[in-house]
Amino acid sequence: MQQTREYWRKLDNAAKLYSATSNKKDTRVFRFYCILKEEVNPEKLQEALDKTLNIYPVFLSVMRKGMFWHYLEKSGLRPAVAKEHREPCSNLYVRDKKALLFEVTYYGKRINFxxxxxxxxxxxxxxxxxxxVKNYLYLSHKADGLSDVVLRDENMTVQDQENDSFSKYYSEVKRTKDKKPGAIQLKKLRKEAGMLQINERVLSVKAVLSRSRELGVSMTVFLATVYMMAIHREMSRQQEKHPVVLMVPVNLRKFFPSDSMLNFFNWIEPGYDFSRNEKSFEAVQNRVKEYFETELTTERIAEHMNELIALEMHPVLRLAPLELKNLCIKAGAHYAEKNVTAIFSNMSAVHMPEEYIPYIDRFGVFTNTPKMELCMCSFGDKLSLGFTSRYDTENIQRNFYRILKEQGIQAEKVEPEYPQPDVPRELExxxxxxxxxxxxxxxxxxxxxxFSFHPQVRWPLFTAAGIGSMWLATWIGFAKRYNLMKNVMWQLIIVSLGCILWDISTGWHGWSVDFVLxxxxxxxxxxxxIIAKIQRHTAREYMIYFVMAGGYxxxxPLILLLTGVTKLQIISIVCVVVCFLVLAALIIFREKEFREEMHKKFHV
Structure with a gap:
């Protein structure tokens, strides 16, 4: 039986950061992909995607905006598989546009998520x-005897998938914050047109594990050390005054049991000051190993997690309007970036059923990032590394693989095929x-x-002001073109207030409040x-805009009537009555949707 899911849900702690800070250049989108040993069949992939979404319906959500926070809402939209045509990790979240937050594409033998x-x-x-991938391979080869293996825990419910584990494990813990020195920042020329630079190679898992064990460290510690050393080789003596600091995400499910499909991770920040310590590989590795052992404990991870959630729970921040809150979050994120040089994400091993392995070459991962980031995952004996950056240099990547070679590890250079990006001309x-x-x-x-003719009536100035008003209304229409309801609401505010200001500036005749408003x-x-009927909006979709327009x-007009500003009162009285009746009708006939929408939009 199909399990039900919540119509809407709050964002988890990490998601609130991404919803506030994402933009066209820093899309906060990452790609996980699988390269098969056969060409991808798009029809079979679409069928596999539909089957996968029956198991993970939480992905069928769209981002909506409330008064205090963004939230995710269940959507009837269905994704369509397409051949890859854009730059990897392009923008998926477009403000005011009702769209799914993921995309499945293919190219050659590669399936991209x-x-x-x-x-x-x-x-x-x-x-x-x-x-x-399992569903795709099963649909493609079930005639050959491939069985449909169940990958997930059959007892896992949709509610488990939607569980906010941050809130579940939050507890108030006071921790003395250590002052962090500013980390060295990579400042290189940006790639032309801001295109994402992707550098991928494949290592042998056995070779990396063997060398790591010889040194008495984990694979993550070993590669983090190599990464730091690669960055250091590009630093000048002057730059050595600042430490090299990596941000390393940590999967919290390893510390706190959770089946959630939402964000549930934190991070640690191992660093090394090359100006005050030895510059040998062993010295850096020992410091990184010591840091990992100290920080990767349940107690320390819980303290850091609780610090972030406590900030979100602060009453002043919770009650701040969303736009002000977003400014604060962006400022905090920008400040935090100064403490980090680069990012290193270990997505761990990807496991597939034994009978499916012969059809798969490897898995890989990389992300869009404003900094340099190294992502890795493994499948079988293939460890896929993906460097991404927007810097016009590959020296750090070159240094990374040189150091690996010095450690006795060869890297196989791969040249993944990407289509020429179908960059729209952006005619509009x-x-x-x-x-x-x-x-x-x-x-x-x-x-x-x-200014040249000095006329008694300053009509040129009024004309210029009229042009400015027209441009402002057009700009609002263009900026909010993805949401006609919101567009109309903005036009209401701009036109009515603009006319009042125009009336005041021309000596006040009252036409703005008597007629226009x-x-x-x-x-x-x-x-x-009309828009709601044409676009077939549900009550939940149009409710908040009718409430705002009706309330306005x-x-x-009621304030203007009571204060005596309005002289010709009949039109304003009709307006107040009509708008009041619209609000009353919404509350009486759509009570459930009204209460639900108010709760969503004003949740703190």
């Missing part, structure tokens, strides 16, 4: 891709920029005429009704 980090972490993505953006320039040129010309309020409600149409 890209996902916005607010939806899941590396562990959740691994489980999804394993299920997807170009047209809007031309339109903006023409508006500016016209406004400047009218102002110049005003009430008529625009009622027109917006009518247009929202009641409160502002």
């Amino acid at each position: 890209e996902v916005f980090h607010a939806l899941t972490d590396g562990t959740g993505a691994t489980e999804f891709l394993r299920e997807l 953006i170009k047209i809007f920029r031309i339109y903006s320039f023409l508006c500016l040129a016209a406004a400047v010309a009218f102002v110049a005429v005003d 009430p008529i625009v309020c009622m027109s917006v409600l009518l247009s929202m009704l 149409g009641v409160i502002l």
